[in-house]
Amino acid sequence: MQLDKIEEKDLIMGKANQEVVSATMQDLAANDRNVIAVTSDSRGSGKLVPFGQKFPEQIVEIGIAEQNLVGVAAGLASAGKKAFAVSPACFLSARALEQIKNDVCYSNNPVKLIGISSGVSYGALGTTHHSLHDYAVLRAINNIIIAAPADNFETEQSIRLAAETNVPVYLRFGKKAMPFLNPADKTFEFGKGRVVKEGEDVAIIGCGETVYPAYLAAKALEEAHGVKATVVSMHTIKPLDIELLDKLAANGRPIITVEEHMVNGGLGEACASHFMQSGFQNPFKIMGIPDEYTVTGSQVEIFNHYGISQEGILAEAKKLLKL
Amino acid sequence: MTDKELQLKSIHLRKMLLKYIYKAKAGHTGGSLSSIDFLNVLYNRVLNVDTENFRSPDRDRYIQSKGHCVEALFSTLADRGFFPESDLETLCQYKSHYIGHPTKKINGVEQNTGGLGHGLSISVGEALAAKIDGKTHRVFTLIGDGELAEGSNWEAALTGSHYKLDNLYAVLDYNKQQITGDNQDVMNTAPVRDKFEAFGWSVKEVDGHNLKELEEALNSGPFEEGKPNFIIAHTIKGKGISYMERVLKWHHGVPSPELYEQALTELDEAAALI
Numbered sequence A: 001m002q003l004d005k006i007e008e009k010d011l012i013m014g015k016a017n018q019e020v021v022s023a024t025m026q027d028l029a030a031n032d033r034n035v036i037a038v039t040s041d042s043r044g045s046g047k048l049v050p051f052g053q054k055f056p057e058q059i060v061e062i063g064i065a066e067q068n069l070v071g072v073a074a075g076l077a078s079a080g081k082k083a084f085a086v087s088p089a090c091f092l093s094a095r096a097l098e099q100i101k102n103d104v105c106y107s108n109n110p111v112k113l114i115g116i117s118s119g120v121s122y123g124a125l126g127t128t129h130h131s132l133h134d135y136a137v138l139r140a141i142n143n144i145i146i147a148a149p150a151d152n153f154e155t156e157q158s159i160r161l162a163a164e165t166n167v168p169v170y171l172r173f174g175k176k177a178m179p180f181l182n183p184a185d186k187t188f189e190f191g192k193g194r195v196v197k198e199g200e201d202v203a204i205i206g207c208g209e210t211v212y213p214a215y216l217a218a219k220a221l222e223e224a225h226g227v228k229a230t231v232v233s234m235h236t237i238k239p240l241d242i243e244l245l246d247k248l249a250a251n252g253r254p255i256i257t258v259e260e261h262m263v264n265g266g267l268g269e270a271c272a273s274h275f276m277q278s279g280f281q282n283p284f285k286i287m288g289i290p291d292e293y294t295v296t297g298s299q300v301e302i303f304n305h306y307g308i309s310q311e312g313i314l315a316e317a318k319k320l321l322k323l
Numbered sequence B: 001m002t003d004k005e006l007q008l009k010s011i012h013l014r015k016m017l018l019k020y021i022y023k024a025k026a027g028h029t030g031g032s033l034s035s036i037d038f039l040n041v042l043y044n045r046v047l048n049v050d051t052e053n054f055r056s057p058d059r060d061r062y063i064q065s066k067g068h069c070v071e072a073l074f075s076t077l078a079d080r081g082f083f084p085e086s087d088l089e090t091l092c093q094y095k096s097h098y099i100g101h102p103t104k105k106i107n108g109v110e111q112n113t114g115g116l117g118h119g120l121s122i123s124v125g126e127a128l129a130a131k132i133d134g135k136t137h138r139v140f141t142l143i144g145d146g147e148l149a150e151g152s153n154w155e156a157a158l159t160g161s162h163y164k165l166d167n168l169y170a171v172l173d174y175n176k177q178q179i180t181g182d183n184q185d186v187m188n189t190a191p192v193r194d195k196f197e198a199f200g201w202s203v204k205e206v207d208g209h210n211l212k213e214l215e216e217a218l219n220s221g222p223f224e225e226g227k228p229n230f231i232i233a234h235t236i237k238g239k240g241i242s243y244m245e246r247v248l249k250w251h252h253g254v255p256s257p258e259l260y261e262q263a264l265t266e267l268d269e270a271a272a273l274i
Helices: A017-031 A049-054 A066-078 A089-094 A097-106 A134-139 A152-164 A208-225 A242-249 A267-277 A299-305 A310-321 B003-024 B029-046 B070-080 B085-090 B119-132 B151-162 B192-198 B211-219 B257-272
Strands: A013-016 A035-039 A059-061 A082-088 A112-116 A145-147 A169-172 A177-179 A194-197 A202-206 A229-233 A236-238 A255-262 A284-289 B061-064 B139-144 B168-174 B202-207 B229-234
Touching: A013 A017, A017 A035, A017 A049, A017 A082, A017 A112, A017 A152, A035 A066, A066 A082, A066 A089, A066 A097, A066 B119, A066 B151, A082 A089, A089 A097, A089 A112, A089 A134, A097 B119, A112 A152, A134 A145, A134 A169, A134 A236, A134 A255, A134 A267, A152 A169, A177 A208, A194 A208, A202 A208, A202 A242, A202 A310, A208 A229, A208 A255, A208 A310, A229 A242, A236 A267, A242 A267, A255 A267, A255 A310, A267 A284, A284 A310, B003 B029, B003 B070, B003 B085, B003 B211, B003 B257, B029 B070, B029 B139, B029 B168, B029 B211, B061 B119, B070 B085, B119 B139, B119 B151, B119 B168, B192 B202, B192 B229, B202 B211, B211 B229
Parallel strands: A035 A059, A035 A082, A082 A112, A112 A169, A145 A169, A202 A229, A202 A255, A255 A284, B061 B139, B139 B168, B168 B229, B202 B229
Antiparallel strands: A013 A177, A145 A236, A194 A229
16 A cells, blocks of 8 residues: 555645645735745745735745855844745755854844755655755754644644744745644644644654654554554654653653654654653654665655555554564 | 044054953954954944944944954954943953854844855845835945855855845955965955956945045945945955064964064054054
């Protein structure tokens, strides 16, 4: 069974998260002339063409120059603008890293860094266009919120919150249509993970586009093996929801993290660091992209290859549960 | 302040920056001495800034891209009353905000700088925001000649011209030397004027130690409507101290007690001639 072939009757399919980014930014811009989109020849891929048509005075095109994109956005933010620097996550978080570190984070110019087509969204375009390093490099920088919203609700809320937040934010969005998750908790705040599904036997922690296959794996675990899983959308990688991690680990159940990122330095290692330093010894597995030349193919093919899929997560859960 | 007093101020600021470099046993001596006359004119004849209410939104901006010449900036700010000069006793000490590069923790500092090739982009953003809001304040930045090899400067140069930012003034401290040697031997960036003109900037060249020329250039903009302003300030690294002028080791050299005394004597002699 392939991820893109699954029909999940419980969940309503939404749009690609990055389309919701654009719609939300338009809504914000209509009510606040200080909302500015800053782009690097990326308004097409960022779905910002309608934004530019409706608010030509509130979009600044920089051209293909990400260092300058972030530096100019820092200057705009310093002058009081709510600057959303929208650029493919791969270039934004690597080419402009020193500008992020110095001009945004260190100088505390609250730019909203919007990484689009993140992770392996660009699929067969290859490693130059993948962002599998962004959590790791940005986690090592002080004064930045890092988040990967999972569904359209989290996406819209994250953009609205980012507009009002006076510290730098990095948000990361993919191109694939995502279903609405349906947690009991209908609120969103940075640094507070959302429990999408509850179950005491195993916990699966995802972020961004990996939460959906985690959810599907949890459903399959329950149906095929009677195993009950908790699934968490840990949308904020920094600051991490320590309180929730403690709750998840308390009963000693196995814990799996799944991310669209290298297994080095991302969500999984952030959780592992907390668990170890807090004395938890739960069976634990970090799922993600391994430290190798990434396999070629579409996003779904890459996900399936590395087990970021219903089957892959199910298999890891069974291993940890010794089923 | 009379013109004579302004000239004496340049001497005073040289003494100040040398004093704190000598005390801290660290600093970027040569570049601070090449840029101090510009800073003197900027803060005492050009910038509209308020020491009591520095963050006022309509202030002129000054972003020092060559952040390492912080001793010149700190001396100028202290002299202008942004903070007590005694604060500089803590320069580069444990837990002091007065570190080897500018930070916003200090009253009067616009941006944290230090990584080279960053100031022009931030200045473009500030100037663009002013244009968007229809404000008339100006944005100044000081760039080192060595950092012109950073590609980000040229990205920002394109943007300044593209958005017709005639409220933006980039000043080049053109002392023609950097840590390894002369610019032309390390990485030749000449001809700078032709390059910035080709990028759509309006360029003026001045003697960067002539206070009158500096003031005229800094206050006469925009040089051409719709074009960002570029001022090439021809300077001398180590200017004012005979044994430091154009001598590479003073890029970040700290004088011995004897050489420090000699420097003060030379500056007193120069003051007597004003």
